[in-house]
Every structure is written in structure tokens, then in C-alpha cells.
Amino acid sequence: MELKQTYLHVKKTLASAAIDSADLEARMILTHVTGVSVADLILNPDRAVQDDHMQTINGIVARRVQHEPLSKILGEKEFWGLPFTVSADVLDPRPDTETIIEAAIRRFRDNPPQRILDLGTGSGCLIISLLHEFPDAHGVAVDISVDALGIAKTNADKNGVSDRCTFHESDWIESLSAGDADSDTEKYDLIVSNPPYIPNQDIENLSAEVQNHDPILALDGGNDGLNAYKKIIPALNSQMHADGIALLEVGISQAEDVVRIVKDTGLSVRGVHADLGGIPRVVEISFGEK
Numbered sequence: 001m002e003l004k005q006t007y008l009h010v011k012k013t014l015a016s017a018a019i020d021s022a023d024l025e026a027r028m029i030l031t032h033v034t035g036v037s038v039a040d041l042i043l044n045p046d047r048a049v050q051d052d053h054m055q056t057i058n059g060i061v062a063r064r065v066q067h068e069p070l071s072k073i074l075g076e077k078e079f080w081g082l083p084f085t086v087s088a089d090v091l092d093p094r095p096d097t098e099t100i101i102e103a104a105i106r107r108f109r110d111n112p113p114q115r116i117l118d119l120g121t122g123s124g125c126l127i128i129s130l131l132h133e134f135p136d137a138h139g140v141a142v143d144i145s146v147d148a149l150g151i152a153k154t155n156a157d158k159n160g161v162s163d164r165c166t167f168h169e170s171d172w173i174e175s176l177s178a179g180d181a182d183s184d185t186e187k188y189d190l191i192v193s194n195p196p197y198i199p200n201q202d203i204e205n206l207s208a209e210v211q212n213h214d215p216i217l218a219l220d221g222g223n224d225g226l227n228a229y230k231k232i233i234p235a236l237n238s239q240m241h242a243d244g245i246a247l248l249e250v251g252i253s254q255a256e257d258v259v260r261i262v263k264d265t266g267l268s269v270r271g272v273h274a275d276l277g278g279i280p281r282v283v284e285i286s287f288g289e290k
């Protein structure tokens with residue numbers, strides 16, 4: 001088959017399986033497998049697609065129409081303009097989570113952070129993007145999943161920041177509290193987290209892409225979705241530098257509950273940042289008004 005015919009065939013097959021962005025995904029599949037550019041698809045539509053490439057394309061489409069996310073099939077997802085390896089062991093990085101990076105850049109424009117902690121790092125998308133933005137900073141990334149930490153380390157290498165990042169298997173800060181934050185200089189200027197926040201009764205209503213292909217550890221926030229916040233927010237007291245801030249992602253309609261947990265803990269809310277859809281997405285926390 002020729003390039004254009006293949007593209008049209010893939011797009012139609014994906015659309016008939018109710019894949020929303022069939023057009024974009026058809027282009028991604030073709031460029032990924034054949035190595036041609038998007039420009040080639042337009043300028044050289046008659047170029048033949050090799051048989052082995054055709055087989056690979058058909059294999060990818062067969063998985064995609066079963067609603068396996070394309071990122072999980074191709075093994076890669078972009079976040080903050082950087083490439084991240086993804087697998088069944090990590091949450092697919094989401095554009096909403098970039099709100100944390102934007103808020104951090106705004107807050108630290110004049111005085112970049114030296115030490116950054118990422119709780120529940122998953123693919124490492126947050127800590128790696130932040131280290132990319134703040135080239136003098138050092139990062140510590142924590143996850144309870146050893147397999148996720150393996151992927152995060154691969155991504156730190158891939159994005160050239162592995163010499164400035166260490167990785168710890170820990171239940172939130174449990175294995176950090178002993179040594180890492182004993183003295184003030186070892187505390188963190190910036191703490192970020194996108195914890196699991198889906199109330200467990202809502203998990204069965206998630207799309208097949210999420211429910212069947214993102215790890216349950218990355219989704220399940222307990223009965224009210226707030227379990228992780230109830231652990232992480234009190235822990236900020238021992239980990240955050242006196243002038244530091246924490247940026248925590250929250251789910252839709254969770255901002256108020258998380259703000260209440262922050263206030264109950266005796267910490268201050270410096271603001272709530274909306275994502276590009278206008279949804280309150282990131283709660284910014286400090287020890288007090290600066």
C-alpha cells in the first residue's frame with residue numbers, strides 16, 4: 001500500500017472504533033513506524049509502505065482499537081515538550097499536570113530552587129521537567145513502585161538529568177524522614193506531587209484507556225479520593241524549607257477539600273492554579289504569607 005492509502009485506512013479504522021483523535025493518531029502511527037515525516041505524508045503520498053512496516057502498523061491498530069492507549073503501545077509520551085518512556089507500570093503523563101511546571105516557573109523566576117522533591121514520581125515527568133527548567137537544581141524522586149522508579153530513571157537518562165536526581169523507593173516520605181531532611185539545608189525549596197486521587201468507587205467509571213492501562217496504584221485515592229493528601233500535607237512540615245512551597249495537583253472538585261486539609265495542618269494556601277480548561281488543578285502551599 002502507499003502512504004496516503006495507509007493513512008486513510010488507519011484513520012478510518014480508528015474512527016470506527018470511536019477513537020477521538022483518529023486523524024492525529026493515524027499520523028503518529030505512520031511516522032513512528034515508517035520514519036517518514038508529517039511533511040512526507042503530504043508531499044510524497046504515493047511512496048510505498050514496506051511490508052514489514054505494514055505488519056507493524058496493523059499490529060498497532062489492532063491493539064489501539066481495543067482501547068489500549070497509543071502512548072502505551074508506542075512506549076513513549078511527550079510531556080512539557082520532552083520525550084518520556086511509558087509502560088504499564090506508570091501513569092501516562094497528562095497535559096493538566098503541566099500546570100505544576102508553569103506555576104513553579106512563575107514562582108521561582110527570580111530565585112530558582114536548589115532542592116526539589118517529587119512525591120509519587122511515576123514516569124518522572126514532573127521532576128525531570130523541573131530539572132530541565134532549573135539547571136542548577138538537584139532532585140529527589142520518590143515512588144512506592146520499584147517498577148515505576150525504573151522507568152523514571154530511564155527517563156532521567158533520556159533527558160540528560162540523571163546526574164542531578166536520586167530515586168527512592170518509599171511510602172511517601174517514610175524512608176526520607178530519617179536522614180534526608182534532618183537539617184535546614186537538606187530541606188526542599190519546592191515539593192511537587194500528583195498523587196492518586198480518584199475516589200475508589202469512581203474507578204469503574206473511568207475510560208477503558210485509563211481503567212485498564214494505568215496502574216491502580218497511580219489512580220486509587222481511597223474512599224473520598226483524599227487519602228494521599230492526608231499523608232502528604234502533614235509531611236510537608238518536616239520536608240519543606242521555611243521559604244519553600246509545595247505544588248499539589250488535585251482532581252476536579254477536590255481543591256476545596258485539599259485547601260481545608262492544608263489549613264487544618266496549620267499551613268497556608270498561597271493560591272490555587274487553574275489548568276488550561278479553567279479547572280482548579282494545583283494547590284500552592286507554604287508555611288505562611290511571604
Ligand SMILES: C[S@@+](CC[C@H](N)C(=O)[O-])C[C@H]1O[C@@H](n2cnc3c(N)ncnc32)[C@H](O)[C@@H]1O
Pocket residue numbers: 090091092093094097119120121122123124125126142143144145148170171172193194195196197217218219
Ligand atoms: C497519579 S500518579 C503520578 C505520576 C507522575 N508524577 C505524573 O504526574 O504523571 C501517582 C504516583 O504515586 C505513586 N504512589 C502511590 N502511592 C504511593 C505511596 N504511598 N508512596 C509513594 N508513591 C506512591 C504511584 O505509584 C504513582 O506513580
